[in-house]
Amino acid sequence: MGTIGMLKSAGVGAGDEVIVSAYGNVEVTEAVLAVRALPVFVDIDPDSYCLDAGAAAAAVTSRTAAVVVVPRFGCPADLGWLQELGRRHGLLVSERPDAPGVEGSALVQRRAQAAYFDERLTGVRTPVARAGHTYQRYVVRVPGNGRPDRDAFARAVRRKGVDCQVPVKTPVHRLPGFRQEVCLPETERAADETxxxxxxxxxxRRDLQRVVSACNALGGLLQPAF
Structure with a gap:
């Protein structure tokens, strides 16, 4: 069942609030609007990039009907804590898949590649290891003064033949048609740095070595050219 069907079957509709993340997954926000409910954007956990349980708890009001959680990049959310929040307040808590799952030999391979990067990458902040992480995407941070640093770093490693991508360019609450004036510092920081x-x-193995060499050769951050 899709998100719209799940919300409808739970009786979520006009006048209800649904807590969601603004870090990607615009389709979840669209589903909330499709049932005439109000999406309430809350911040993410900076390590998992998933909905922050504490922020979700702080956002609960008498109109809150549901919380929709999405794993990010293969990293699971703190679903147990959120389910407890749902039980306390009588809320629907639903976890929606972020992408097709990785299993078997493909999962073993990805975890091995992630371990290789974890041990060798410098100049970037590697993902925080969590139980159940499938590394559907290996997302690092290029911390600094914001997007110019990350983008300059990306351009430099692409010139060395590394196919890197910005996973979330603009948070949902900044997109036309979904704009909300809400303070989400971890969401904004992740969009700028990841x-x-x-x-x-x-x-x-040679491909992996090329990635490590390209990243480490930069010596950390690059400052934007003016």
């Missing part, structure tokens, strides 16, 4: 490095099938 970069997804290649993992998965088809990458050889």
């Amino acid at each position: 970069l997804a490095l290649p993992v998965g099938g088809g990458l050889s």
